[in-house]
Amino acid sequence: MIKQEYLDKAAVLIEALPYIQRFNRKIMVVKYGGSAMIDEKLKKNVIADVVLLKLVGFKPIIVHGGGKEISRWVGMVGMEPHFVNGLRVTDEDTMEVAEMVLNKVNKELVSMVQALGVKAVGISGKDGCLLGCRKKTSGGQDIGYVGDVTHVDPKILYDLLEKDFLPVVCPIGMDDHFHSYNINADDAASAIAESMQAEKLAFLSDIEGVLRDKDDPSSLISELTVSEAEELIREGVVGGGMIPKLQNCIDAINRGISRVHILDGRIPHCLLLEFFTNEGIGTAIMKDESQKFNREFQK
Numbered sequence: 001m002i003k004q005e006y007l008d009k010a011a012v013l014i015e016a017l018p019y020i021q022r023f024n025r026k027i028m029v030v031k032y033g034g035s036a037m038i039d040e041k042l043k044k045n046v047i048a049d050v051v052l053l054k055l056v057g058f059k060p061i062i063v064h065g066g067g068k069e070i071s072r073w074v075g076m077v078g079m080e081p082h083f084v085n086g087l088r089v090t091d092e093d094t095m096e097v098a099e100m101v102l103n104k105v106n107k108e109l110v111s112m113v114q115a116l117g118v119k120a121v122g123i124s125g126k127d128g129c130l131l132g133c134r135k136k137t138s139g140g141q142d143i144g145y146v147g148d149v150t151h152v153d154p155k156i157l158y159d160l161l162e163k164d165f166l167p168v169v170c171p172i173g174m175d176d177h178f179h180s181y182n183i184n185a186d187d188a189a190s191a192i193a194e195s196m197q198a199e200k201l202a203f204l205s206d207i208e209g210v211l212r213d214k215d216d217p218s219s220l221i222s223e224l225t226v227s228e229a230e231e232l233i234r235e236g237v238v239g240g241g242m243i244p245k246l247q248n249c250i251d252a253i254n255r256g257i258s259r260v261h262i263l264d265g266r267i268p269h270c271l272l273l274e275f276f277t278n279e280g281i282g283t284a285i286m287k288d289e290s291q292k293f294n295r296e297f298q299k
Ligand SMILES: Nc1ncnc2c1ncn2[C@@H]1O[C@H](COP(=O)(O)OP(=O)(O)O)[C@@H](O)[C@H]1O
Pocket: 033, 034, 035, 036, 067, 086, 186, 204, 205, 206, 207, 209, 210, 211, 212, 213, 214, 237, 238, 239, 240, 241, 242, 243, 245
């Protein structure tokens, strides 16, 4: 007997067939945040969705975080994690731990993809000079080896896609002097999506999407134009990590990505439901002139 979960997936995909054909071979960047990697089953669900996207003809690229795991290891080696405006203060020791942990998470995700029969290659932003950066400061404050992406060289990603590999990228970059920097994974994902003019950019987090009241999941805003998103930031409706995330979405749209999505990576089949159903499950952000309330499979 066929398992119900496969039948559900098949139903979503059958409904989405015209869309799948229209966007065949288009690049999708999926930012998979550490807060949505809470257990093995959920991780497997997300990876299964990404693999399915690849099998039906898209070209997905995973850019992952691992903030929670880095903090756990920083604690294990007897240091205290510190953040300024959501960015990890990264001294030399922290940089070493962050790079080790992100590489570990990277290879775990690669294994999970490969366990489903699709070949993946895990790289950091240092490989092939993918992510060039310079030292970032936060409000004039020195926060150590935190990088601002200044340049993306996507050649390595095009080469991997061309050879049919699924790229898995961790957010470590290099400056002009080949020093390693810790880059916020949202920044890395949007920089990559912009440089490749991806069809889609999706941020998987541990919240339903953008909420009018952050403690009330039923206040989910399903669709937002850039102006509305800017207003939510100005009015203080969004706070914490959602401010830079939404700003990244706005910037990505202003730089040519047509739709960007913020969704809950803890929901089974979140990517399929967001991309391939008219209602979606998260928040879709789009240009001001886009047609709202008619996702038409997120045109
Ligand atoms: N209006 C809002 N809607 C949704 N999330 C919000 C809002 N305001 C603040 N947040 C916070 O932003 C967080 C998401 O950002 P962040 O923790 O940086 O995500 P991630 O670690 O997955 O990249 C949510 O968990 C929530 O606590």
